[in-house]
Amino acid sequence: MQLDSRAQTLLKALVERYIADGQPVGSRALSRISGLELSPATIRNIMADLEELGYVCSPHTSAGRIPTPRGYRVFVDSLLTVQPIDETTVESKLQSRLHTASPQKIISNAAQMLSSLSQFAGVVMTPRHESVFQQIEFMRLSEKRILLVIVTPNGDVQNRLLLTDVDYTPAQLVQAANYINQHYAGLGFDEVRNRLQNELRQLRDDMTRLMQAAVEAGSDAMAENEEDVVISGERNLLSVTDLASNMNSLRKLFDLFEQKTGLMQLLDVSSKATGVQIFIGGESQLVPVEEMSIVTAPYEVNGKIVGTLGVIGPTRMAYERVIPIVDITAKLLSNALSHN
Template sequence: MQLDNRAQTLLKALVERYIADGQPVGSRELSKISGLDLSPATIRNIMADLEEMGFVASPHTSAGRVPTPRGYRVFVDTLLTVQTIDESALESKLQATLQTGSQHKIIANAAGILSSLSEFAGIVITPRRESVFQQIDFLRLSEKRILLVIVGPGGDVQNRLLLTDVDYSPTQLVQAANYINQNYGGLSFDDVRIRLQGELKALRDDMTRLMQAAVEAGSDAMNDNSDDVVISGERNLLSVSDLSSNMVSLRKLFDLFEQKTSLMQLLEVSSKATGVQIFIGGESNLVPMDQMSVVTAPYTVNGQVVGTLGVIGPTRMAYERVIPIVDITAKLLSNALSHTHG
């Protein structure tokens, strides 16, 4: 659906004004701010066409119009002029925050940065863990209770409790750990499981059971998704009247943060794209609320896309500001994580 230049100019002016002050925009105001030398009657006709095409809507209470999700989509795809923000100033500010600490700390800081710069909620999907381990250890806690200690390639450590039906001696535990580390260190638990099935026939039966239990638990530990999404600044969204004006939408918003699964789907979709993506509420089932938009970008470690980050805010957000914030934070997070891995 092609919009002519006048219709585009008016739609752009309307969306920008509505984002700025949240009030429906009338024809008289548009004739002042659009810079077009058109009579109010002509503007009204063009606005009626835009409304018919589904780009703007008239709230019942006023003579003005507001953008629809479809209007926002045309705006962000074709009419938006992204602000040039002072990248170097922002980079030096962000770099200090993203240079220090563990991978998890860096990611939490990135979510915090997105939130404080956008004044909405910042969100980061943590890198998918490789299920590769460097080494494991068994610690005997008490009879039939063993702590499995898994050391990942980056030195991160995870623990899992194993409840066994046999009471293993410390010597047996050392032997089992040595066998796994010498033969399988550096592989994924899934690979180990396949190999163990073939190779362990020769070993004693109860040792086989211990190793299989360790591989199962290790695989679970590496695929544990409990902390996959880091969110910062959800409270900011409470002060956005578009999102918190009624209890139904407020409940939807907090359901979203509670469940995290729809956020995961959304961010999974955007990790397959390059660059900044904008999801506008009401367009797809991915964003559960009409008044909400999500601006995302994938981030990488050593050139491989490992996760996604973004800003969740009202549809009426200053996209020209939020897009470069998301873009630069993704680049800086990629650099910071590549250094900690490198």
Template structure:
């Protein structure tokens, strides 16, 4: 979609004024703030063209216009002038104090930085911890009940109860544990799962079922303490009129925070792209609330992308400020994690 200079200038002025004030923008106001020497009639004609393109809309209660999701998309993709943010402020907040913080503390700090600087909700998808084990042991508790003991490389021990379809003997359990430890000790459960698909066809069916159950339970045990999403400042969104005035939309939003699955899916898409990604409600099927936008970016550890962070707020957010906040925080978080490991 191509816009001439006058149409671009008017759309940019309209979006910026609407973001700042939250009220429909009329032709007379646009004439003053755009800097264009155009008659009111010419401005009205251009706005009518923008409305026909689906970039602006006219609320029934006003003669002014507001941007549509498509208009926001045009604005952030082609018309936006990103502000400069001082990295030192973000960096100081990300790693307070002199002591080396834990990874979880750094991630929590990042979510809080995103929230405090944007005044919206900050979110960080945490790196998935590899479920590496050193050895396993099976203990028969009773008929069809087996205790799986998992020993991590650092000596940490996890226990899981397996309910099996077969009543395994003590000898069978020792045999299964010895096989797993001999062939897979030191690997992650994810790696074992892939190898099992090919290798366990050679073993008896009953042993296959036991080992697969152990791998599933072991994978869960080693990753369950790792929060997948760290969220900070979600209550800030209650103060956003565009969201709080629509309780149905707000419920959807907090349902997403509660469930986290939709949020994970959205941020997972961001991790597969480079740089800052912007998802605008009403345009992206990934955003469940029309009045909401997500600005997200991947972060890495030693060059490998391991997660995503972002800001969740209203579509009427100051993108020119939020985008660099997300971008810089992602870079500083990558640096902090790479030097913390």
């Protein structure tokens, strides 16, 4: 339902005041801070309408009201005035931290800077790299036990133990490794897997099984070596009253950090959108804690979106300050990784 201008002004004033001091906001306070020349009775009537529509609620027996998740949504989508941010100041802080030699260090620094600037938790979903190999070798350890050795284009080496149904001879292992290296070196394991299904029908079944087992094991080995999400500043949330006062909420929050599966799903969803996205607890099924919000933005490498970063904090966060922090960090991280 479309709110009239008076209702929008009062809702905006209520949310801003509640974010600032965390106390239910009464009609008398709204009369002072809204700038509207309305009688207390008129304000009470409008607030009653907002409560009936689900934008505010009255906690306990308090005379004041607080925003609901639906109220926060209207606020961030339609009523929020984002504070202009001094990009040169923030950029100077970030540039030295983001322009380092290692992409992993750049990502870790970005998470730390998000946490430092927002005073909440910073999170970065790491870029998705296809598991590319330059060379593989098979080493026969014993009957039906083979060591798979994977060499990446940058020289890293990964090992994986294969348990096979067939006892392969050293000559067969050399033949299989030579075939894979000759035809597939420099490709990702996912692409090799697809090609194997179509191109290896002319080989004996037992050799095909060996190659497919190597591809599966190689893909797993490469994936295990990558950290999906980098999180910094989780302890900052212990000092947020809205989260720390509720042990059940706190437990769900740190389960989110520990398991990371739900967090990955949320960040994956936001990577498919453009610009800053805001997920509000109690409204989004992806946020497990009602008192928690996540502000995210995708970042790019050479013009292609490869991941997402964001700030995790309470629903009662200063969105007008956090949004530009997330936005500029995404742009600077994109630039740093593209030029690395």
